[in-house]
Amino acid sequence: EAQVTQNPRYLITVTGKKLTVTCSQNMNHEYMSWYRQDPGLGLRQIYYSMNVEVTDKGDVPEGYKVSRKEKRNFPLILESPSPNQTSLYFCASSSTSAGGPGETQYFGPGTRLLVL
């Protein structure tokens, strides 16, 4: 089954304690992306990756790091989480070939993060 998985689904942590949210896709997609969703703001892109070892900043990259060492995985790292990073996080992937409906993004189930 084609899917994007994220772990953990729920996380409560404290300010300053480093954490990693994993994301994996089994569709051989080139494009992967992280978003955060906050009430009234929709989804905002944090980082995206066009392929292995190719990453770029989205609109809200401050306080986050990513890496793309393998095509299927795209972890999101919060080196020193702060309360303003409390949010719902989504990972997504898509193919970059040809454009069109095939480039639609498949989303993971989301990770709810609470930073105390």
Place this chain on the structure above:
Amino acid sequence: AQKITQTQPGMFVQEKEAVTLDCTYDTSDPSYGLFWYKQPSSGEMIFLIYQGSYDQQNATEGRYSLNFQKARKSANLVISASQLGDSAMYFCAMREGRYSSASKIIFGSGTRLSIRP
């Protein structure tokens, strides 16, 4: 800078009526793609429909159609014969540089649609 605007924070519609969700966008790139997603209360993001900037016809997917007015930079979602299960948050999104090797994707703030029985 690219921008997506959804001006309707919430809408109430009677079951079986058609509903239009508004979306306007702003971009200087002639090549872009527009998407609509549905997010039910369970939280997952569900792809509904896609429109490319060079597509000649409006996209349709079952009960969903996209009213694409390029000159007005609008990409409204039309849901025909609404159902109770259509109650959800709906997001419009855009990807610039449709065929480029690197592009951001931006989302609107969403419209919460509630269907009344």
